[in-house]
Amino acid sequence: MFKKVLIANRGEIAVRVIRACKELGIKTVAVFSEADEHSLYRNIADECYPIGEPPASKSYLNMERILKVAEKAGVDAVHPGYGFLSENVKFADECHKRGIEFIGPPTNAIDVMGSKINAKKAMKTAGVPVLPGREEAIESEEEAIEVADEIGYPVIIKASAGGGGIGMNVVYNKEELVDTIQSTKSIAQSAFGDSTVFIEKYLEKPRHIEIQVVADKFGNVIHLGDRECSIQRRHQKLIEESPSPIMTEELRERMGNAAVKAAKAINYHSVGTVEFLYSKGEFYFLEMNTRVQVEHPITEVVTGVDIVKEQIKIAAGKKLSYKQDEITFRGHAIECRVNAEDAINDFVPAPGKIKYYRSPGGPGVRLDSGVFGGAEIPPYYDSMVAKIITYGLTREEAIERMKRALSEYMVLGIITNIPFHRAVIEEDNFLKGNLSTHYVEDNLCSFRKAMVNYALEAKDREKIFSEKVFHGNKKVIAIAGGLNAYITSLSNKNKDKYDKN
Template sequence: MFRSLLIANRGEIACRIMRTAQRMGIRCIAVFSEADAGALHVALAHEAHPIGPAAARESYLRADRIIAVAKATGAEAIHPGYGFLSENADFAEACAAAGIAFVGPPPAAIRAMGSKAESKALMVAAGVPVVPGYHGEDQSEDHLAAEAARIGFPVLIKASAGGGGKGMRPVLSPAEFREELAGARREAKAAFGDDRVLLERYLQKPRHVEVQVFADSEGRTIHLHTRDCSVQRRHQKVLEEAPAPDLAPALRERLHDAAIAAARAVGYVNAGTIEFIVEGDDAFFMEMNTRLQVEHPVTEMITGLDLVEWQLRIAAGEPLPLDEAPEAMGHAVEVRLYAEDPGADFRPSIGRLSRFFGPAQRPGVRMDTGVRDGDRITPHYDPMIAKVIAAAPDRDSALDRLHTALTETQVAGLSTNLGFLRRLTAHPAMRAAELDTGFIARHAAELIPPPRETPARALAAFAAVYLERLRLRIESASPWDVCLGFRLFGEGEQLLLLRDEARLRRVLVRRRRGAMQVVVDGGTPISVRADLSVDLRAAIDGVWHRVPFTVDGDAIALTFGGEDYDLRLVDPHAPLGGDAAAEGRLSAPIPGRVVQMLVSVGDRVVRGQLVAILEAMKTELRISAPADGVVTHLGCAAGDSVEEGTEIVTLAPVEDA
């Protein structure tokens, strides 16, 4: 077994690999960019080395720098994790040339499966069914349009060189094809440096089912059961579970057999995942991920295996520990907790995690993360905060356990999909396993409700706990410095102005003999008692509630009754302006690069019209006109790098232009 291992990745996967390697007695070496100097994976490593600036292309994608660190530290092996260089055949070859073991498959297998077009041809030759489509070399726009017409609409455009939903566009009609093709090529070029695409028939209600495979250098290949990864947004997975539910036994066996045949067809070694599109009783090969998957914990939970340990042992030349898959034990479900705003089409968000803690540690619940309280989610990398996983003897119990774990998880400081995940795991259609890749879009009204008003009881509980904590913090100060409504005669009162997602809220608090009377928006008084001796708690009508919250400047993240609320303290003496001054000014929501400007000064636009495309955090953000107007100013040009808040386009009302 290896004595030392370099982990050429970051975040939760780097931490995950270190946990196993250190348990095996292996010295762990981390690499980090300037943005990750204080990251958790750096703190956990035996030693850590800087490899460049924040941009991945100048650090985590620099194979030469990573191999130089491996040589300097005497690392015997490099684990690439997933993403970055994990599916880079040139990197695998460079490791071999340097005399360093690459924890992954042979370069030839990576190349064969890295091209969607080539892998489809190999699967056809191996007898593995594939989705009807076009995988040819002629990439001219006219030829692709003709092939799309031959396949029949709707069709799916996919980047030939990559995955993760980048460069993937469904096209419903011929009129949309050329525009969507251009967008898919831009995304593919930006993500993979290769703008070639392939076309496939677009299935209407497909499930995304995959099979975990392992192979050793002695030619043995086994499967480790199925996973369902159908619940996706922007073609990227949100929830995964194992085994895939509601598959007929014969279909499940066909998937197992096809996955093993696919791996053998390319001489595969180590961990890999064969992904299939399943619709009814039909199953078609989609692609192979030649690496460990983000969703590998659900397979570990139902098999009791450590897949990273298997990877390391096979890379060291050991045979597979088992000759066939162990029987699946129960059911496991995983969700990906992201820094993103589901209400804004899952737009990534950046900022500091002013509060972050996961569920209580107990059997059947697991959280994999690479961040801590106070860490920042930056625009440089994927915005995943953590994976939360739960397992139980059956699917319903696993979902119950996961939902409870999510209610215990707290995140504050930036927008996340935590509330969305809680609603997802409780949704009746999820409980009924009515799964396909359109699940989120079909149930968006319930999963992504419109902005809501914070309940009066939540505001009352928050005000009581917030002011009581403030009082205890400054009780030793001079009475003239304590702004808590002190009066020599009569009742003192304090007014908090809070803005929630819906409107400005007035919360008036009066103290009465140890308790507080709270009036929200002039409504019925609510009697509240705060207790900070154990936790942030408040009693409303004798019933105690936990009221965890974080105040970061004027921003407040509040949890009450299992729901999260974002509030903002309003200074009643602050000058007017803000939103009114910015009306008509379209700004960059996060740092990124301007891909395309679609309007010019003087153009008249209508509400919803696309005016610019911004690329940020591996995603294309489409900037649209919020109302009819006339373009009066352009703040940037195609190719410009922009910071959050940078003006993109300024519009004036038609009558003012």
């Protein structure tokens, strides 16, 4: 097993990986930008080192700086978390060149799945269902028209190197096609440095269902069931649940087998997620995320498998801890991503300082977070505050526990999307499990009033709380604030010795 691991990430996922390492008896090394100097994860790691200015390009995406810290600290391995460098082939290669284990899949697997065209080719060859279309780059307008006519409108133009919903445009007729091809190529070149695009059949209102896979270095591959991720905004997931409301044992077996087949086709090891679009009883390969997913906790809750610890053990050369027939699915889990953003105003980011923080709790509630009272949500990165995960023996119980958890959660001083979550989980189509990737736009009118009411309630709660606590107990708050500052300064002094070594 590794003796020391560097976490090349920040926030909630850095906290999650540090916790897993502690349980495995592994020392941890954190890296932080100037914006994260007082972050929670920095203060719970065994060592910490600064890596630069706030912009990600000068810190969390600065490979050379991170690797120098890794060598200086004498780590055995690097865990990339999600985002940033987690699916960067060059970073994984550089780790290996320095004799440092990259806690993730082999570079050839990252490379194949990093190209949507190559991924689709590999999946089609492996017998995994793919959407109608060609597995080749579109080279001319005439070819684009030919492919679209062949598979039928609507079609979707995708950037081969794309991700996060960038470089994807839907076309409903021939008149739109040529202009959309050119604009998508331009966006792809600007965003990814690769203008390659391809065409697929567009499904009008599919579900987004993904399968968690786990594979070791000895050829053993299993799946941990499904997650429904259809509730999205601009292709970014907001609410996930496991299992999907439409899942049956027969469908899970079919999708699980397809996901395992996908992993084996690229000689995969580590944890990963095979994503599918589901429509009218059929499912089609969408992409594979070659890293741990943001929403992994809901799978952990319903299976009892610690995905992050399993990922670390696999990287250290251990065999899988489970066989497929040992994986059981019990109950239902839901995750709400709480972000610092204003859902009322088109989800605009709302960075700032948290004045007061109170976590939800009670039976069936888990909170994965990297913040605390007084923490800053900086404007430079993803605006995630926390992930609330609730569990119940039934979907109904998980929903009721989520309602309670959201009502208990207090994050004062910044605007969050909690009003959005509270409105959605009581909306009729959500309760019935009538979901698609267009859920938010299709149902916004029906839950917007509730969302506004919950936003007003949050403002009233902050006003009342501020008057009672911050105004009525100034001395107590001052003493508590001073004590907190003193403790933080002591902690930072202890950490500074690592910065200077």
